[in-house]
Amino acid sequence: MLEDITPILVALGALLSLIAIRVPVGLSLIAVSFVGISYEISLRAAIGSLARIPYDLASNWSFSAIPMFLLMGYVASETGLTSGLFRASRQVLARLPGALACSSVLAS
Structure with missing residues (x-):
């Protein structure tokens, strides 16, 4: 053994x-x-x-999804796309309870 x-x-x-x-x-x-x-x-x-x-x-094709996802997030962050989406969803959902959480989910 x-x-x-x-x-x-x-x-x-x-x-x-x-x-x-x-x-x-x-x-x-x-x-x-x-x-x-x-x-x-x-x-x-x-x-x-x-x-x-x-x-x-x-x-392996499955492993290429992770770098592409990171690249997409970096490009969206650097171009200001994410802040614009968050501001727009925050204004739309301002009257709901838990508006901050809801707007984060909608912007995502």
Whole structure:
């Protein structure tokens, strides 16, 4: 039983040690996974996964929605579109109770 989890404990210890010596978390994860794959499978598989996995993540259509959403919010904020929408919805909903919350929801 202990032999099954020994590589996991070693990898976790190495990861925590790298983070403790202030290596960035992303680089720590890459280094530990690269060494783990090369130990368990082969060096060729580790190099192949190092080349393939970042491309697979970057080319995934689902992950492109997050940067586009952030870009849309930045553009709307910098052009003043959001403040204009908020002012207009605040004037329209001024008579309702909870007008500030309602206008925030409407402007969103």
